[in-house]
Amino acid sequence: MRVKVLGKPSFQEAAEALKRSIAEHMVAIVVGRCTARYQGRSTSSLGEGDRLLIIKEDGSVLLHRPSGYSPVNWQPSTSIIEAIGDSEGLRIKAVRSRPREILEVHFNHVEMLVLIGGMVDDAEFIEYMDEHLIRDLLAEEPWLLEKGLRITEKEKAVRNGYIDLYGVDSKGKPVIVELKRVRASREAVIQLKRYVDYFSGELGVKPRGILAAPSISSDALRLLSTLGLEYKKISLRRLYKRVWERRKGGLEAYEGKGTTGAAADNGNKGRKYSEEKRGG
Amino acid sequence: MRVKVLGKPSFQEAAEALKRSIAEHMVAIVVGRCTARYQGRSTSSLGEGDRLLIIKEDGSVLLHRPSGYSPVNWQPSTSIIEAIGDSEGLRIKAVRSRPREILEVHFNHVEMLVLIGGMVDDAEFIEYMDEHLIRDLLAEEPWLLEKGLRITEKEKAVRNGYIDLYGVDSKGKPVIVELKRVRASREAVIQLKRYVDYFSGELGVKPRGILAAPSISSDALRLLSTLGLEYKKISLRRLYKRVWERRKGGLEAYEGKGTTGAAADNGNKGRKYSEEKRGG
DNA sequence: GCCTTGATGTCGCGT
DNA sequence: ACGCGACGTCAAGGC
Incomplete structure (x- = not known):
């Protein structure tokens, strides 16, 4: 310098x-x-x-x-x-x-x-608990979201946009999960609605729509029930703890996205998650 | 300093x-x-x-x-x-x-x-052509949008949010205008749809829905026509020119919002715009 | 290039 | 304080 x-x-x-x-x-x-x-x-x-x-x-x-x-x-x-x-x-x-x-x-x-x-700055910037990481964790451990839930696809591309998590519940009903790492507003509800509508129209099956967020505005919650959708509270702190346990436990790397340096995409985009543990 | x-x-x-x-x-x-x-x-x-x-x-x-x-x-x-x-x-x-x-x-x-x-910075920051200013201009001169259009309310609060411009067209049909300063995406269409739906449901009258923007994505345009809504192209450059003419012409102040110093709210929030010129 | 989404978004306004 | 929408949003990732 x-x-x-x-x-x-x-x-x-x-x-x-x-x-x-x-x-x-x-x-x-x-x-x-x-x-x-x-x-x-x-x-x-x-x-x-x-x-x-x-x-x-x-x-x-x-x-x-x-x-x-x-x-x-x-x-x-x-x-x-x-x-x-x-x-x-x-x-x-x-x-x-x-x-x-x-x-x-x-x-x-x-x-x-x-x-x-000559400023030199090659350092990695690691961000924990962005939506991407939460999504990956919940895809791996869907019971944190709901007992018996099985996730089959992450970031599923549909005409309307991208479904954060897509899967099937314990009764075999398709489930669409929209994830927010911050308090959910009306916008998030509308986004979820869009995906549910797409599926209803395209596949002729009305899936459950779950909005997973740490909190939700009262208006958004009201709209959600009006539209027949569901809210699932998630605890970032708890999820973060879980990620940390996994890393310590020597399971797959949950490194968080690095803007510089090695990325942590563990490459199981299309992977099926067959085993559902009932450890909750 | x-x-x-x-x-x-x-x-x-x-x-x-x-x-x-x-x-x-x-x-x-x-x-x-x-x-x-x-x-x-x-x-x-x-x-x-x-x-x-x-x-x-x-x-x-x-x-x-x-x-x-x-x-x-x-x-x-x-x-x-x-x-x-x-x-x-x-x-x-x-x-x-x-x-x-x-x-x-x-x-x-x-x-x-x-x-x-001792840094001193009291200067006014003036931003021209933000959505607020465009809305005010179009409320004053609705013929820039459509001949015979009469605007009765700006930023009309409805349950769903805020309608940018609300008025009546030359045939007496209610009109909802959603304004975008930037290229309109699907989101804008959905926003407009929401308002139109609200009115259809609440008042039992289906109003026209107009999305006014400098451009629109092809997907958004397709969705728009599917939903029976309309697109009206606006030219920011032309509107800007019009604002400038008005200011020069010594009409009401169109100063643009200042973050410091005198604000330019001309205080006609609830004002009705009775006269419709056909000068277009 | 267009399009979509996320963000420690930030900012401003209204209630 | 919360809710909501605009922003010259920026930045990343798909197509």
């Missing part, structure tokens, strides 16, 4: 440094006073204020105000970036082709410029 | 500086090598790498990798932040109470620390 700091550079100096930094895929931070204009999917204009502009290695551009989580203006990684410095100020223009979007940031004061080269 | 830069500070120095910066609501940037752990709504762990940590005035925490739009880990503004520096490293812990979330970032190398005090 090589860091270079320019304090109160001239606009020309700043522009030159930025150009080099962009060409060499460095990370640049501009601290100063600016305005911004955006045109593309929407149109916005931002008055003058003190901000933080970050240009990343891949050309992502983030303009941050002194407060708040989200950038006030930005450009995703696919953008082409220009920096122009003249007597009037430092202009940074980031253009994206598809969709066509232009972000222009105009600094009339640059307090500081930081250039960072 | 006061900026202070510490190059390769000791962990203790860095922690002290950060504590001060947090207490005084400054903006701080840490450049260095770190790992991170998060636990709360989800759980994640991030291996060692070179990153950018930003702590804002309101206590927002953003941990950015050298690439990509979104932070790899973060904490929104409501968090309480601790900084501890010892021989092993610099630890930053950001805790949020509701929901309970903890983010810990552990730097084993600090390349640079930047502290920025």
Whole structure:
């Protein structure tokens, strides 16, 4: 990591440094006073204020105000970036082709410029208990959802979208499970309804529809019963514990999806889960 | 704006500086090598790498990798932040109470620390052509949507949600308009269907359902016709031009919603639009 | 490329 | 606080 700091550079100096930094895929931070204009999917204009502009290695551009989580203006990684410095100020223009979007940031004061080269970050980001992992666990251990339930397919593609879990209950009735890792809203109910409708129409059989979530809004629950669907409460904490036990127990790897490094797809997409334990 | 830069500070120095910066609501940037752990709504762990940590005035925490739009880990503004520096490293812990979330970032190398005090940013952020503005324009000038259409209500609350525009067509038939600023997908069609169904059931009258959007996916269009609903293409560019003309023409203010500064709610929420011009 | 879904989504508004 | 919908959502995965 090589860091270079320019304090109160001239606009020309700043522009030159930025150009080099962009060409060499460095990370640049501009601290100063600016305005911004955006045109593309929407149109916005931002008055003058003190901000933080970050240009990343891949050309992502983030303009941050002194407060708040989200950038006030930005450009995703696919953008082409220009920096122009003249007597009037430092202009940074980031253009994206598809969709066509232009972000222009105009600094009339640059307090500081930081250039960072050679940042190395190959590390794996592991996320536990995303929906994917919950789905895999419940596919392997469907009794956590309901006694006697047998799951035959995960992420089953249907015309309408994707069914999280599909299977058969103890009485031989088909079951569609829609999974949410957060409180279920009306939207989730509607999503489930869609899949159930598809099956009713396509196969002539009305399957049970189960919405599995840690909690559900009262409105959603009401709608659910109106539509003849079911709610099954799940405990993320309990599922997480179960995943952890499995990993310790040396069963199959439940590593969670890594954004970098080895993926943990255990490749049993079409596998049938024949044995149903009654260990609950 | 006061900026202070510490190059390769000791962990203790860095922690002290950060504590001060947090207490005084400054903006701080840490450049260095770190790992991170998060636990709360989800759980994640991030291996060692070179990153950018930003702590804002309101206590927002953003941990950015050298690439990509979104932070790899973060904490929104409501968090309480601790900084501890010892021989092993610099630890930053950001805790949020509701929901309970903890983010810990552990730097084993600090390349640079930047502290920025007194950032001033009161500027207004103006966004043109969000859905709200389009809705207001079309409510005022419904002939842009269809000749003879009369809009009686905006954002009409019904059991199912909110109808963007509600009115009556030239033949006296009720019309429900669902508006999308972006390409309409199947979801939008389903949303519209819901409202139409509500009206059919509740009032015993089947209204026309119009999906107004700049474009529509082929699947969504197919579904739309199956359901007996209509698609009306709108041109954002044209609408934008119209808004601009109105503003220039000195009609009512169409300022777009400002996140800071004066809001532009022209307060005609329940207003009826009696006159229908046939100027199209 | 289009389409669909998930997300620690975030944000803003209304009740 | 919850509920709900928009977002320049972003990002990933299928086709």
